[in-house]
Amino acid sequence: MTTTDSPNTPLNLIAELTYRCPLQCPYCSNPINFREYREALSAADWSRVFHEAAEIGVVHVGLTGGEPSTRQDLEEILDAAVDADLYPHLVTAGVPLDPDRLADLAARGLRSVQVSIQDASAAGSDRIAGTKSFEQKMRLCAKTRELGMALTLNCVLHRENLANIGNVIDLAHRLEADRLELANTQYHGWALENRAALMPTREQLAEASAIVRVAQGAQREGQAGPAMLFVLPDYFSDRPKPCMGGWGRLAMVVDPTGRVLPCHEAGELPDLEFWNVQSHSVEEAWRDAPGMRAYRGTDWMPAPCQTCPDREVDFGGCRCQAFRLLGDASLTDPACGLSPHHDVIEMARDQVVDGFVPRR
Amino acid sequence: MSAKPLDSHDRVVLSRHADLKRRSQGDVLVLPERAIALAGSGSEILLLCDGERTLADVARALDERYPGTEGLASEVHRFLTEMRDLGGVIEAPFP
Numbered sequence: 001m002t003t004t005d006s007p008n009t010p011l012n013l014i015a016e017l018t019y020r021c022p023l024q025c026p027y028c029s030n031p032i033n034f035r036e037y038r039e040a041l042s043a044a045d046w047s048r049v050f051h052e053a054a055e056i057g058v059v060h061v062g063l064t065g066g067e068p069s070t071r072q073d074l075e076e077i078l079d080a081a082v083d084a085d086l087y088p089h090l091v092t093a094g095v096p097l098d099p100d101r102l103a104d105l106a107a108r109g110l111r112s113v114q115v116s117i118q119d120a121s122a123a124g125s126d127r128i129a130g131t132k133s134f135e136q137k138m139r140l141c142a143k144t145r146e147l148g149m150a151l152t153l154n155c156v157l158h159r160e161n162l163a164n165i166g167n168v169i170d171l172a173h174r175l176e177a178d179r180l181e182l183a184n185t186q187y188h189g190w191a192l193e194n195r196a197a198l199m200p201t202r203e204q205l206a207e208a209s210a211i212v213r214v215a216q217g218a219q220r221e222g223q224a225g226p227a228m229l230f231v232l233p234d235y236f237s238d239r240p241k242p243c244m245g246g247w248g249r250l251a252m253v254v255d256p257t258g259r260v261l262p263c264h265e266a267g268e269l270p271d272l273e274f275w276n277v278q279s280h281s282v283e284e285a286w287r288d289a290p291g292m293r294a295y296r297g298t299d300w301m302p303a304p305c306q307t308c309p310d311r312e313v314d315f316g317g318c319r320c321q322a323f324r325l326l327g328d329a330s331l332t333d334p335a336c337g338l339s340p341h342h343d344v345i346e347m348a349r350d351q352v353v354d355g356f357v358p359r360r
Numbered sequence: 361m362s363a364k365p366l367d368s369h370d371r372v373v374l375s376r377h378a379d380l381k382r383r384s385q386g387d388v389l390v391l392p393e394r395a396i397a398l399a400g401s402g403s404e405i406l407l408l409c410d411g412e413r414t415l416a417d418v419a420r421a422l423d424e425r426y427p428g429t430e431g432l433a434s435e436v437h438r439f440l441t442e443m444r445d446l447g448g449v450i451e452a453p454f455p
Contacts, residue, residue, distance in 0.1 A: 011388060011395040012394070056385075057385040059379075059383065059388050059390045059395050060394070060395045085381075087381075087392075087395070089392055089393065111377065112392030112393070114392075148376070149377075150392035152392060152393060178377070178392065178447065179447070220364065227445075
């Protein structure tokens with residue numbers, strides 16, 4: 001009677017305002033050829049997107065990118081989100097945003113902020129980010145708390161920083177973050193390019209899991225601290241991730257060119273037609289675009305998904321991963337142990353190369 | 361955040377970071393990083409959580425609205441514990 005239920009309408013809008021970013025993280029999920037995309041939506045366009053999205057049930061907007069604070073009109077875009085009665089959440093690398101501008105955004109109605117760090121220390125974080133940014137991130141975290149907004153700290157994990165997970169947890173405690181995302185790298189975009197440099201070892205993951213368990217245990221005994229999210233990477237867990245909670249089901253992405261997509265990467269899949277908010281309403285582009293309909297629901301599923309009891313739990317995993325690794329987006333995600341092509345995942349676990357290529 | 365289940369003497373209140381939104385498509389609890397669609401009397405329960413009512417009071421108030429419904433108290437406990445773990449409600453200090 002009171003249980004949470006799955007809706008038939010999207011709840012979240014992921015607004016990729018730009019692909020510009022001052023950082024060069026080697027696991028960036030933006031397209032490899034992001035420089036070839038034209039940033040097409042003005043603040044007025046975004047305003048129309050937000051209002052149309054709210055009409056079909058969207059309640060939450062993540063203002064993201066790239067780095068959203070590289071847009072000089074972020075204030076205007078935020079005002080539009082507030083006006084459309086969406087819950088505005090900012091996902092930032094912490095630069096070039098400064099604390100005064102953040103205070104202004106809070107006054108305009110921003111509710112929560114996710115700040116990414118690349119490691120637990122300034123030297124480590126700045127090295128992976130390729131840009132001196134850690135101290136500024138720390139100031140923004142403190143300012144977020146001071147302004148009374150919710151603070152999420154996000155750290156993408158991989159072979160070069162997994163050993164520091166305990167320090168990341170300590171840092172989140174010191175910053176009084178509400179939430180800590182310990183996000184194992186997902187191999188899309190630049191991360192797939194750098195997969196052999198980022199791939200953790202099984203031993204690293206086991207040690208990291210144990211450290212998280214201890215920290216969560218202390219919280220069960222009453223210690224205060226952030227809600228922690230740590231999920232084993234799909235390359236090591238034998239079952240695929242329920243990517244985006246299902247294709248075109250709960251969340252929509254609008255990319256910097258204005259296309260409505262089911263996830264960050266789907267626009268790069270060949271032969272799928274997605275519609276742009278400059279030529280279609282948000283509702284049409286979400287509901288009817290051929291690309292949005294292609295993998296919605298379960299009818300499209302191949303064996304072994306079609307008869308799998310988990311088909312509405314993981315939705316067959318990630319279409320983009322199936323395409324990138326197998327050349328066919330309609331196959332079962334090879335991260336699934338039941339996929340006949342699971343060996344491509346097993347082999348990738350053992351490919352180790354030192355030194356990543358920064359996003360550029 | 362703690363993981364122990366809530367007790368019938370506990371009092372909870374909507375987190376200041378959470379919004380309860382009524383939509384024609386159904387009510388939703390909106391949190392910093394996610395939104396949760398509510399079914400049935402989920403939003404009614406949340407609206408009763410004013411930080412003064414205990415969980416037992418909430419269950420009693422609901423029982424007055426829907427007399428004779430089976431398992432009301434245990435559902436209130438389960439639901440509010442889940443909401444607490446997600447950060448939607450926080451435990452209120454004793455008044």
